[in-house]
Amino acid sequence: MKFHQFVVSVIAASTVLPLPGGVARAQTPNPYAAAVTAYTAGTGVAAKYTNPNAALGEPSRVTPGDFGGPVDPFSAPYLDSQLVGLGVGGSLTLRFDSPIRNDPAHPYGLDFQVFGSSFFVVTNGLDANFNYIGTPATDGSVFGDGAAQTRVSVSADGVTFFTLNPALAPQIKALFPTDGAGDFGAPVNPALKSADFAGLTLAGVRALYSSSGGGAGFDLAWAQDSGGHAVSVDQAAFVRIDVLQGKTEIDGVSLVRPYTAVPEPGAWALAFIGGLLVMAGHRSDRR
DSSP states (O other): OOHHHHHHHHHHHHOOOOBTTTEEEOOOSSOBEEEEEEEEOOBTOOGGGOOGGGGSSSOOSEEOSTTOEEOBTTBOOOSTTTOEEEOBTOEEEEEEEEEEEOOTTSGGGOOEEEEOSOEEEEOOOBOTTSOBSSSOBEEEEEETTTSEEEEEEEESSSSSOEEEOTTTSOOSSSSOOOOTTSBTTSOOOTTOOGGGGTTOBHHHHHHHHTTBOOOEEEOGGGEEOTTSOBOOOSEEEEEEEEEEEEOEEEOEEEEOOOEEEOOOOOHHHHHHHHHHHHHHHHHHHTO
């Protein structure tokens, strides 16, 4: 290896480039649901949408096929290979290999996210070829919002489940539609409302998402017992989704990853790099 190449490699190995805000995301082994432990379709679900394994693994980034394309907040997944349906009385229980932790370091305090089939309604008109006139934009309304009333529960052992407070837990077929180009471990700011997206194009929606992949975010701190009393749940390995009214679809469930501070290069590393650069200069002078 030439001397200048050695210097560059040392610099690259010794320097960490932080993300905006000086933070990076911790990596989680298999942050997605790993197994289905129970499934009941419920009432009114089309037979082809009754494969619960569609909810395992990473949520959809692309819809395959001639009529597919990238999944984004204006273009939701819709194939039976991507989604499992739940109707009234329906229930889906998923197990995780990596524990869901109630971690205050998680962005917005959220611990996991559920991804469905919602999308922002586009308000642009269509031309004679059924293409949008102008750049597609939304009025902020979400297709399917209010179509289902869901209840989400968590468990550490798959036997005893605690419901997440319905007064705090979002509905699944609502905000925030999936963006396959985003980070499924990063939640959208839950303070955002539909009105905040009114008039926005895809670029504007993504700006508010701040690199998130969307999803409905949930916090283990919302756990309650059957009497509605708050309980402390430090971690869980199972998530159960029940449909009380209407119908919904599930594409996947992901853990939220905490932000971690990015260490600055140590003083010794900077001094060592400086010494190498001085040596490189002396070598150049002797040529």
